[in-house]
Amino acid sequence: MALLNSSRRLGLSLRSVATPAAARCSSWWSNVEMGPPDAILGVTEAFKRDTNPNKINLGVGAYRDDNGKPFVLPSVRTAEKELVEAMMDKEYAGITGLPDFCTMAANLALGEGNRWVQDGLNVTTQCISGTGSLRVGAEFFSKFFTGPKVVWLPTPTWGNHIPIFKHAGMEVQHYRYYDPSTCGFDFEGAMQDIAKMPERSLIMLHACAHNPTGVDPRPEQWKEMSSLIHKKNIFPYFDMAYQGFASGDCERDAQAVRQFLNDGHCIALSQSFAKNMGLYGERAGAFSLICSDKEEAARVMSQVKILIRPMYSNPPIHGARIVSKILGTPALKQQWLGDVKLMADRIIGMRTKLRDGLAREGSTRNWQHITDQIGMFCFTGMKPDQVGRLTSEFSVYLTKDGRISMAGVTSGNVDYLAHAMHQVTK
Amino acid sequence: MSIFSNVQTAPPIEVFALTRAYNADQNPKKVNLGVGAYRTDEGKPWVLPVVRKLEAQLAADETLNHEYLPVLGLDAFSKAAVHMLLGTDCPAVIDNRALGVQSLSGTGALFVGAKFLQKILGYDTYYYSAPTWGNHKLIFDTAGFKQGRAYRYWDPATKNIDFEGMCEDLRNAPENSVIILHACAHNPTGCDPTDAQWKQIAEIMRERKLFPFFDSAYQGFASGDLDKDARTVRYFAKEGFELFCSQSFSKNFGLYNERTGNLTVVMKDAELAAAVLSQLTLVVRATYSNPPAHGARVVAATLTNKDLFAEWQDHIRVMSSRIIQMREALRDRLVKLGTPGTWDHITRQIGMFSFTGLTPQQCEYLGNEHHIYLLRSGRANMAGLNTNNIDYVASAIHDAVTKFPAA
Numbered sequence: 001m002a003l004l005n006s007s008r009r010l011g012l013s014l015r016s017v018a019t020p021a022a023a024r025c026s027s028w029w030s031n032v033e034m035g036p037p038d039a040i041l042g043v044t045e046a047f048k049r050d051t052n053p054n055k056i057n058l059g060v061g062a063y064r065d066d067n068g069k070p071f072v073l074p075s076v077r078t079a080e081k082e083l084v085e086a087m088m089d090k091e092y093a094g095i096t097g098l099p100d101f102c103t104m105a106a107n108l109a110l111g112e113g114n115r116w117v118q119d120g121l122n123v124t125t126q127c128i129s130g131t132g133s134l135r136v137g138a139e140f141f142s143k144f145f146t147g148p149k150v151v152w153l154p155t156p157t158w159g160n161h162i163p164i165f166k167h168a169g170m171e172v173q174h175y176r177y178y179d180p181s182t183c184g185f186d187f188e189g190a191m192q193d194i195a196k197m198p199e200r201s202l203i204m205l206h207a208c209a210h211n212p213t214g215v216d217p218r219p220e221q222w223k224e225m226s227s228l229i230h231k232k233n234i235f236p237y238f239d240m241a242y243q244g245f246a247s248g249d250c251e252r253d254a255q256a257v258r259q260f261l262n263d264g265h266c267i268a269l270s271q272s273f274a275k276n277m278g279l280y281g282e283r284a285g286a287f288s289l290i291c292s293d294k295e296e297a298a299r300v301m302s303q304v305k306i307l308i309r310p311m312y313s314n315p316p317i318h319g320a321r322i323v324s325k326i327l328g329t330p331a332l333k334q335q336w337l338g339d340v341k342l343m344a345d346r347i348i349g350m351r352t353k354l355r356d357g358l359a360r361e362g363s364t365r366n367w368q369h370i371t372d373q374i375g376m377f378c379f380t381g382m383k384p385d386q387v388g389r390l391t392s393e394f395s396v397y398l399t400k401d402g403r404i405s406m407a408g409v410t411s412g413n414v415d416y417l418a419h420a421m422h423q424v425t426k
Numbered sequence: 427m428s429i430f431s432n433v434q435t436a437p438p439i440e441v442f443a444l445t446r447a448y449n450a451d452q453n454p455k456k457v458n459l460g461v462g463a464y465r466t467d468e469g470k471p472w473v474l475p476v477v478r479k480l481e482a483q484l485a486a487d488e489t490l491n492h493e494y495l496p497v498l499g500l501d502a503f504s505k506a507a508v509h510m511l512l513g514t515d516c517p518a519v520i521d522n523r524a525l526g527v528q529s530l531s532g533t534g535a536l537f538v539g540a541k542f543l544q545k546i547l548g549y550d551t552y553y554y555s556a557p558t559w560g561n562h563k564l565i566f567d568t569a570g571f572k573q574g575r576a577y578r579y580w581d582p583a584t585k586n587i588d589f590e591g592m593c594e595d596l597r598n599a600p601e602n603s604v605i606i607l608h609a610c611a612h613n614p615t616g617c618d619p620t621d622a623q624w625k626q627i628a629e630i631m632r633e634r635k636l637f638p639f640f641d642s643a644y645q646g647f648a649s650g651d652l653d654k655d656a657r658t659v660r661y662f663a664k665e666g667f668e669l670f671c672s673q674s675f676s677k678n679f680g681l682y683n684e685r686t687g688n689l690t691v692v693m694k695d696a697e698l699a700a701a702v703l704s705q706l707t708l709v710v711r712a713t714y715s716n717p718p719a720h721g722a723r724v725v726a727a728t729l730t731n732k733d734l735f736a737e738w739q740d741h742i743r744v745m746s747s748r749i750i751q752m753r754e755a756l757r758d759r760l761v762k763l764g765t766p767g768t769w770d771h772i773t774r775q776i777g778m779f780s781f782t783g784l785t786p787q788q789c790e791y792l793g794n795e796h797h798i799y800l801l802r803s804g805r806a807n808m809a810g811l812n813t814n815n816i817d818y819v820a821s822a823i824h825d826a827v828t829k830f831p832a833a
Contacts, residue, residue, distance in 0.1 A: 035704035038497075038711075062493060070491040080485040087478070089471040091463055092682045094442065128530070128714035135713050144433050163712040280494045281719035291430060302436040309439065309561060310568035311537050312530035316718035317683035319492075 040159075040399060047397040055395035056413050058404040061376065062280055063245075063343050066410045071343070073278045075336035079325040088321070093314050095305040097126020101320040104327040105271055105286040109240060109254055116261065120294045123301045125308065126315045129285035130241045130272030131160060136287045137237060137268050138168035139307045147200030147235060154178070154190070154204070156401070158211045158239070161204065175203070178213045183369035183381045185215045191228060199233050207240035207269075208253040209375025212403045216246075216374055222256045226263045236260055237268040244276040246375045248344030250337065266290045273323050275376065276340050282319025350409040351378065357418025365425060378404050386424040394420035440801060441560065448799045456797035457815050459806040462613070462778045463682055464647075464745050467812045472745070474680045476737045480724045495716045497707045499528020499688075503722040506729035507673055507688035511642060511656055518663050522696045527706050528717045531687035532643045532674030533561060539639060539670045539689050540569035541709045542702075543604055549637070552604040553595070555579035557781075557803060559613045559641070562606055577605070580615045585771035585783050587617050593630055601635040609642035609671065610655045611777020614805035618776060624658050628665055638662055640671035647678040648777045650746035652739070663692050675725050677778065678742055684721030745809075752811040753780065759820035765827050782806050788826040796822035 043059035065071045096102060102124040106117050116122050127133035142149060142165075151165045154177030162172050175197070176189030194203070205225075210216055217225065229236055238257050244250040260267055266289075273284040287304075291297040308314075326332045348371075355370045370378055382390070382402035390396040396417060398404045409417060444460035466472045484490060498504070504526030509519060518524040529535035543549045552566045556576035563574055577599075578591030596605065607627075612618055619627060631638060640659050646652045653660075659671050675686040689706075693699060710716070728734045750773075757772040772780050784792070784804040792798040798819060800806040811819060 033705075034701045035708045038707075070493050072491050076492070077485075077488075084482045084485045087473070090473055090477070090681055090683050091471050092461070092676075095439075128718070131711075131715035132713070144430070146432065160711060160715065163708065167709075167712040274494075279492050281492045281716070283714065283716075283718040289430075296430050296433070299433045299435045300430050302438075303433055305439070306436045306564075309533075310564040311534070311713065312685060313533040313561065314683070314685070316530070316685040316721065318718065318720035 043397050043399055046391070050395050050397075052395035054413075054416055056397065056408060056417060058396060058398040058408040058417075060405050060408050063275060063278060063376070063407045064410070066346060066412070068408070068410050068412070071278055073336065073339040075326050075332050075339050076277060076279065076322055078335070079322045079329075079332055083321055083325060090317070093126070093317050093320075095125075095308050095314050096301070097315045098317065098320045098324055100328060101126050101284075101324045102286060104324060105273075106288055108250065108327060109243065109257055109269060109271055109288070110261065111251070111254070111258060114261075116290050121291050121297055122288050123291060123297050123304060124286055124288040125301075125304055126320050127270075127285045127287045128312070128315060129274050129280075129283040130239065130270055131164065131285075132283065132315075133270035133272070133285040133287040134161070134164050134239065135168060135311075136304065136307055137270055138165045138170055140289070140304060141202055141237075141268075142169040143307070144303065145202060145235070147202060148198055150201065151237070152193075152197060152201055152203045154206065154210070156212055157204070157206075161239075177210070178215055178379065180381065183215070183379055184372065185217055185221065187217065187221050190217075191224065194225065194228050194232065194234065197232060197234055201232070201234045202237060203229060203234050204237050204239060205256070207238045207243070207257050208255075209242035209246035209377075211241065211375070212377050212399075212401065213379040214373030214375050214377045215369075215379065217256070219255060219259075222259055226260050226265070229260075230263055230265060235268070236265050237270075239270050241270075241272040242275055242375050243271070244337070244340040245344055248341035248348070250276075250340070261290065266292060273319065277323060277326065277336070279319045279322060282322065283316055284319030284323050347376070347406045350406050350411075350414060353411065353414045354409060354418055357415055358422055361418050361422035363422045363426060376405055376407055378406055380404055380421070382421070382425060389424040390420055394423070396420050439560070444799050444801065447793070451797055451799075453797040455815075455818060457799065457810060457819055459798060459800040459810040459819075462677070462807055462809075464677060464680060464778070464809045465812065467748065467814075469810075469812050469814070472680060474738065474741045476728055476734055476741060477680060477724055480727050480734070484720070484723060492719065495528070495719050495722070497710050497716050498703060499526075499717045500719065500722040500726055502730065503726040504528050504688055506726055507675075508690050510652060510729055511645065511659060511671060511673055511688075511690050512663055512692070513653065513656070513660055516660060516663055518692045522699070523693045524663070525691045525693070525699055525703060527689040527691070527703070527710070528722055529672070529687040529689045530714065530717060531676050531685040532641060532672045533565065533687075534685065534717075535672030535674075535687045535689035536562070536565045536639075536641065537569060538706060538709050538713070539672060540566050540571065540604075541713075542706055543637070543639075543670070544570040545709070546705045549602055549604055551575065551600055551602070552606060552639075553577045553599055554606045555592075555608065555612070557614055558606065558608075562641075566604075566606075571604075575599075579612075580617065580781060582783065585768070585781070586774075587619060587623070589619065589623055593626065596627065596630045596636065597634060599634055599636055602637065604637045604639050605631065607638055607640050607658075609640045609645065609659050611644035611648035611779075613643065613777070614779050614801070614803060615781040616775025616777050616779050617771070617781070621657070621661075624661060628662055628667070632665070632667070638667055638669040640669060642671050643674040644677055644777050645673065646739070646742040647746055650743040652742075666694070668692055668694055675721065679721075679725055679728070679738070681721045681724065684724070685718060686721030686725055749778065749808045752808050752816065755813075755816050756808075756811060756820060759816065760823060763820060763824045765820075765824040766831065767827060778807055778809055780806050780808055782823070783832075784823070784826065785830065785832050787830045788832070791826045791830060792822055796825070798822050
């Protein structure tokens with residue numbers, strides 16, 4: 001350690017003494033350009049450096065309790081302890097992971113006893129959380145999709161959608177989604193853009209709690225979208241990262257997915273258990289394709305395995321075992337449904353408090369969207385300069401697009417936040 | 427008309443198909459010498475006691491949560507993994523020129539490394555040993571490399587390395603070719619170059635400007651000695667090479683299904699680290715965002731605690747010595763039975779696998795007739811042998827070799 005520190009003080013010279021051959025040779029890496037910094041990470045880093053005791057981090061994409069602390073779900077703690085007692089082995093899972101996990105994940109999304117899982121029409125594989133699931137999906141579409149190798153993403157969408165699909169060799173196009181003038185859903189714009197898409201296109205839909213806006217279509221709007229998408233023979237790919245976490249009700253949050261299936265679409269679905277089970281770092285997720293028959297499902301499954309094998313061979317088991325334990329044990333599943341409702345309710349409660357707080361501060365702006373929107377994030381409608389002031393004057397940290405993570409809002413800081421937001425927007 | 431109508435059934439992956447066949451087999455004498463996982467003398471998987479202990483601790487620790495790891499993984503884990511591989515006295519480590527990126531086990535490290543080399547450095551040619559681990563080609567081809575070429579390695583006539591052939595092939599490799607090298611316990615042959623041969627390989631690679639990508643899946647597991655099993659990678663690092671090394675903790679920690687691995691990057695210039703890490707970050711982010719925490723926590727805790735580390739070193743000595751014993755036992759029995767051919771290679775080889783030299787026909791016969799499952803290449807998992815089945819396996823091999831003499 002001492003050698004390391006002193007070499008830093010003396011600059012290069014000590015390094016050259018230590019490794020004469022290495023110091024001046026041309027490296028293989030000299031042409032490597034610095035990659036763009038991650039915008040969201042930048043927010044957190046700036047937050048960490050701030051010494052203001054009132055600082056608030058609204059960039060965080062993970063749930064926090066009312067004390068601003070990470071929350072390990074009680075059902076998860078119980079499941080983990082039971083798993084330890086079960087003394088299971090650590091043998092390789094198959095390429096597609098734990099079979100139980102896959103079945104239960106599919107049933108959670110599509111409904112207990114749903115006919116697609118019962119008839120074996122689903123190809124479901126465990127994946128490395130939502131990202132890994134999307135990457136497997138993107139690779140599959142890139143290789144096998146007979147429509148245009150383009151994915152249509154809503155504007156805006158989760159930032160990582162674009163590199164995931166591009167790395168898989170797909171092009172990316174956008175359809176209108178968020179209406180900044182209402183801070184709501186641009187239904188007309190979306191329908192017009194869908195109508196203009198070529199037949200057999202691939203469309204990405206956020207199943208619930210749209211990231212980053214929190215704006216979801218209403219049930220009757222989903223019905224119309226389903227009908228138009230069906231008419232145009234467009235393939236729907238659902239990204240569901242917040243089932244249960246959005247409204248507090250797993251069945252309700254899966255309605256769009258189930259609507260489309262009932263309307264006769266064959267869909268692709270990516271699921272994440274990062275938020276709804278708080279299993280962020282354990283990377284538990286699933287990718288599903290609904291096929292028209294068992295024989296097709298078998299062919300598709302064989303190809304999905306080939307896609308996964310070179311990336312990581314087989315998935316990590318710890319998180320998936322926790323999910324399986326919870327979903328497969330009635331008492332634990334009940335407890336989990338309560339845990340997830342607790343998280344959703346706290347967030348919904350904070351939305352209400354924030355909106356009320358702004359009214360109390362005397363804001364004359366329409367802040368209805370704060371309670372109309374749903375899930376982790378809220379697109380406040382604030383402009384970059386207002387966001388800048390929020391940060392520099394009030395130590396409130398959020399991304400430039402005005403997105404706040406409701407998970408960072410607590411009963412302890414909501415009044416301060418309302419005050420700050422009013423100051424920069426009045 | 428379904429969008430999937432033209433999707434063909436993909437060929438099954440042999441090693442998994444073998445396990446399926448073994449599992450379906452009802453014969454009580456069946457033996458699985460296929461997939462590379464350690465087995466005890468009772469033929470059972472072994473969760474290392476230190477791992478069980480730590481998992482119980484982790485589950486009971488109310489201060490721990492499941493928050494996202496950074497994109498490049500658990501820092502304590504990567505640092506410990508790099509130190510374990512290179513040694514803390516390695517100049518690259520001292521100079522901060524050795525970086526670690528937590529990965530999805532060995533496969534994940536190979537994939538991320540290969541993607542970086544292809545996408546960011548623009549390399550398009552890679553070399554793999556003939557034979558090599560079945561997934562190497564798929565990984566590099568998927569990562570976008572245009573040309574995959576074999577370098578001569580296994581000589582079936584001598585049941586040893588065709589060193590002259592290997593050197594010639596490396597000498598003919600174009601500049602900037604990525605050469606996949608097995609750090610120790612070559613999979614599938616179990617045959618490693620000698621230290622003197624590695625020196626020569628290094629010189630050729632330096633002269634021809636070839637990039638070393640080591641695959642280290644068996645550090646500690648091969649000889650029981652972490653330093654010994656890492657000596658080749660350390661040699662290359664000390665010699666000033668820039669290199670990648672994928673590390674797997676599947677075997678040496680028995681953490682197979684937790685996908686715990688590390689990509690070690692050795693660079694000449696520490697100033698370039700930030701740029702390289704930022705590009706690796708982008709590859710990871712678009713593939714799986716960030717790695718799983720559980721396995722990394724177990725390994726980090728073990729490697730950074732004196733007592734746990736000592737306990738773990740005991741475990742790897744247990745595993746490696748049992749395998750070495752089984753190699754000796756098998757060889758002795760074949761010699762005693764007078765089985766045609768020479769069998770010294772079994773004890774000369776090291777690690778999980780032996781390239782037995784059995785032909786595909788003999789292997790198929792072993793499966794169908796004797797319910798002993800191994801790859802058609804003749805690769806046998808020595809950890810699948812135990813005191814209960816060694817006699818049975820030896821007689822069965824004797825039977826297969828005498829019934830179907832190799833041409």
